[in-house]
Each structure stands twice: as C-alpha cells, then as structure tokens.
Ligand SMILES: Cc1cc2nc3c(=O)[nH]c(=O)nc-3n(C[C@H](O)[C@H](O)[C@H](O)COP(=O)(O)OP(=O)(O)OC[C@H]3O[C@@H](n4cnc5c(N)ncnc54)[C@H](O)[C@@H]3O)c2cc1C
C-alpha cells in the first residue's frame with residue numbers, strides 16, 4: 387500500500403491549495419477527486435457565474451446607450467454569453483490541471499474516495515492508500531427542499547442553469563441568497579421574467595439590513611419581482627409550463643412560469659465518505675472541527691464547504707493554508723474569521739466584513755457607526771451611479787468591528803478596510819492615507835473622516851483648543 391504524509395480528499399478550492407502548499411514544503415501528497423480537479427468554483431460556481439455577470443453587465447450598458455440618444459437594437463443572444471463562460475473555464479482550468487500538480491510532486495487519483503479506516507482511503511480504482519494525516523475537502527451541493535411535485539416536474543440548480551444555452555421566458559427562483567440573486571439579475575438582463583421567492587422576511591439575510599433596500603430597488607427596476615415571507619409548496623407540470631403554489635405569509639397563491647430554479651442553500655458532501663469508519667463526527671452533515679480545523683480524529687482535518695461555516699472559495703483557501711501550517715509545519719495557528727470578507731456580485735455589489743451593526747451592538751454594547759451615502763461621493767456622482775451606502779462599525783476606541791457597503795464595484799474599493807482591520811489599524815488611520823481624487827476608494831476615507839470630526843469637534847478637545855486660541859491670540 388502506498389503511504390503518504392498527507393492525503394487530500396477533494397480537489398476543489400480548498401483541496402488544491404492544501405495539496406500544492408504541502409507538496410511545496412516537501413511532503414509526500416496524494417490528491418483524490420471523483421471529478422475533474424477544480425471543484426464547484428471552477429465548474430459550477432464563481433468562474434461561470436462571474437463570466438455571465440460580466441456579459442449581462444455589458445447587455446445592460448448597451449440598454450443605457452439610449453441615455454446618449456444611441457440606438458441599440460436586437461435581442462441579446464444568451465448562447466454567446468454561454469460560449470464566453472466556457473472560454474473562461476477553459477482558460478482558468480489550466481491552473482488546476484492534474485499534470486501541473488503531478489509536476490509539483492502530488493500523486494493525483496481520479497475517482498471517489500471512501501474511508502476504510504482512520505488512516506486508509508480507497509480510491510476510485512479500488513486502490514488503498516495510507517495517510518499519516520488526511521484533509522477532507524469534498525465541498526457541498528445544492529439543498530433541494532421537499533416540495534410537492536418538484537422532483538416529477540424537474541427544476542434547475544446552479545449546475546443545470548449553467549448548462550442552458552437558451553433561456554426560458556419566465557423563471558421562478560426559490561431562494562433570495564447570493565446564488566438566487568446573482569442568477570436572477572443575469573437572467574433578467576437577458577430578458578427573462580424573474581420572480582424570486584424567499585421564505586425569510588427579506589433577501590440576503592446575512593447582510594446588514596440597511597443595505598438591502600439599495601439592492602432590492604436596483605433589481606426591481608430591472609423587472610425582478612420579489613415575494614418574501616413566501617415558501618414554494620408545490621410544482622405541477624401544465625403542458626410545457628409549470629404551475630407553482632406558494633404560501634405567502636399564510637395565504638396560498640398560484641402562478642405559472644416556464645421554469646423553476648432552486649437556490650435554497652448548500653449541503654456538505656459527507657454521506658458517501660464512510661466517515662464512521664474513520665471516527666469523524668458530523669452535525670447535520672457538516673464535519674465538526676476545532677480552531678485548528680482538526681476533526682474528532684486529530685490527524686484528520688476538514689476545510690471548505692464541507693465544514694458548513696463560510697462557503698466561499700477564499701475561505702476554503704485560507705483554511706487550506708492554515709491546515710498546511712499545522713499539519714506539515716507543526717505551527718499552532720488557529721483560524722479566525724473576524725476579518726473574512728465576502729461579496730455578492732449583484733449590480734450593485736454587496737460587500738461584507740465582520741459584524742453587522744446589530745451583531746456588534748449585541749456583542750459589545752456601546753459601538754460607533756460611521757456611514758456615507760454614495761450620493762455624497764464625487765466619483766459616484768460623476769458616474770451617475772450614486773445609489774449606495776458604506777457603513778463602518780467600530781468599538782468606542784475606533785477598532786474596526788465590521789464594514790459593509792453596497793454600490794458599484796464595492797467588492798473592490800472596500801478592500802482597504804479588510805487590510806486595515808486585519809493589521810489592527812483603527813478607523814482613524816483610514817483617514818490618514820492620501821487617496822487619489824476622485825477615486826471610489828475616497829468613499830472609505832470620507833467615512834473614516836467622520837471619526838476625526840466627531841473626535842475633534844465634540845467633547846473636551848474643542849473646548850481646550852478655544853481656550854488655547856484665546857490665550858495666544
Ligand atoms: C453558483 C455559485 C457561485 C459561487 N460564487 C462564489 C464567488 O463568487 N466567490 C466565492 O468566494 N465563492 C463562491 N461560491 C462558493 C465556492 O464555489 C465554494 O465555497 C468553494 O468552491 C468551496 O471549496 P471546497 O474546496 O470546499 O469545495 P469544492 O471546490 O466544491 O471542491 C470539492 C471537490 O471534492 C470533490 N469530491 C466530492 N466528494 C468526493 C469524494 N467522495 N471523493 C473524491 N472527491 C470528492 C468534488 O468533485 C470537488 O472537486 C459560489 C458557489 C456557487 C454554487
């Protein structure tokens with residue numbers, strides 16, 4: 387039986403970072419994947435959706451050409467956006483090519499891995515391999531809620547929606563999270579009549595509620611309808627269409643659409659791994675880990691979507707690096723998510739880092755909140771794109787607890803706050819760096835300037851300054 391220092395089960399965002407990192411440090415590594423390397427992000431997640439989002443943005447920009455009395459005619463051809471999506475995947479997949487990993491010294495096994503014992507995994511070709519340490523990075527898949535008639539009448543998920551070359555005329559999306567909304571806007575921009583059904587009181591439930599009206603207004607303007615506090619309870623085929631039954635806050639409604647898409651959250655891929663043979667504990671399917679990402683068997687680690695914490699590519703990568711440091715170098719570095727950012731790539735984008743205002747209030751009691759409406763920021767005004775908001779939440783001493791923004795490109799221009807928070811800079815420091823005028827990042831600085839205004843122009847300091855000026859004038 388082949389023996390390894392590290393077995394990595396799953397070659398997606400987390401597994402690839404782990405395998406490459408461990409091999410570069412000289413460990414003997416095996417990487418096992420049942421599909422082509424790359425995982426959800428490459429094949430059915432970030433890469434294809436961001437390609438579609440960009441195509442849809444161009445379509446939307448063309449519509450706006452009328453603002454300059456330019457006439458753009460015709461119907462956008464979605465199959466061309468689909469082609470671009472494939473081009474993006476084909477280009478990016480070269481980074482995840484098995485031969486690239488073999489050159490790094492990683493043995494790549496193709497096929498589903500199954501635990502045989504706490505140190506042994508059976509690979510797809512019925513070979514058994516042994517690992518001193520093992521990392522589980524098998525990702526997640528869509529949750530499909532139990533809805534009467536859904537299985538019989540068929541539905542789309544992110545995977546099948548990305549295979550479409552021709553779009554339905556109307557689409558109901560169950561789920562108003564990032565997946566539901568990113569798809570909703572793409573499809574609406576390509577001419578689909580989209581309804582988003584969300585069972586919670588509002589969309590994007592993890593975001594600061596003050597940001598949501600900006601997103602909703604923008605999406606509604608593009609024709610997307612929202613039904614909140616609403617659950618899909620039944621789907622029935624009606625010829626080539628589908629009759630949907632929903633329960634909207636206690637009252638039943640029916641309507642007909644061409645297609646249904648389920649975007650109702652994710653489920654960790656653990657069922658087929660035979661984790662009981664390894665003694666690895668799960669809770670509601672998610673592998674339980676300690677701050678070093680060790681499972682209930684200390685030589686087995688788990689990272690990424692399979693632990694059900696922060697299902698993002700960059701979180702999986704960060705967790706992978708943390709595991710390499712612990713499992714290969716023996717460094718006792720804990721994961722911390724205090725400064726983990728994420729972005730929902732709707733237009734406007736929604737940026738999130740750390741605690742929301744209410745979470746911070748609950749945890750720390752007295753906090754300070756600094757806000758800037760983008761209508762006060764020159765660059766956004768010049769671009770006629772000034773709908774948005776920045777919100778930075780700090781403790782009483784100015785330590786950044788959370789930062790949130792909604793606006794065009796917010797995912798990029800808010801990065802400065804992540805760096806500042808990560809390295810312990812206070813909000814006042816964000817005001818000290820010189821920012822080019824009129825960059826979008828000036829919005830961050832304008833927000834931070836409020837801290838100094840508050841500090842310098844209220845309290846004891848202005849009184850002291852007045853007295854000083856009286857004495858020396
Ligand atoms: C539509 C969509 C859009 C997204 N957009 C973004 C985004 O913009 N930004 C962002 O940060 N995140 C985004 N995500 C989330 C991101 O894709 C995931 O968080 C990320 O891929 C998780 O990485 P992972 O390593 O945990 O799992 P994955 O990357 O999915 O990798 C898991 C791997 O394990 C393999 N595997 C599973 N079971 C076995 C087995 N038994 N044996 C062997 N191999 C197995 C799979 O084949 C797969 O290759 C998006 C997700 C979706 C669905």
Ligand SMILES: NC(=O)c1ccc[n+]([C@@H]2O[C@H](COP(=O)([O-])OP(=O)(O)OC[C@H]3O[C@@H](n4cnc5c(N)ncnc54)[C@H](O)[C@@H]3O)[C@@H](O)[C@H]2O)c1
Nearest residue numbers: 531561562563564565583584585618649650651697729730
């Ligand atoms: N830009 C990004 O980084 C990005 C993009 C897409 C996905 N992702 C990741 O993928 C994860 C999954 O995304 P998601 O949007 O599927 O999940 P989610 O959990 O964020 O949202 C799912 C939504 O569906 C609702 N829902 C569940 N069952 C329902 C039902 N029967 N009827 C109506 N609504 C229902 C839930 O209340 C929830 O608001 C996200 O948490 C995110 O981390 C990230």
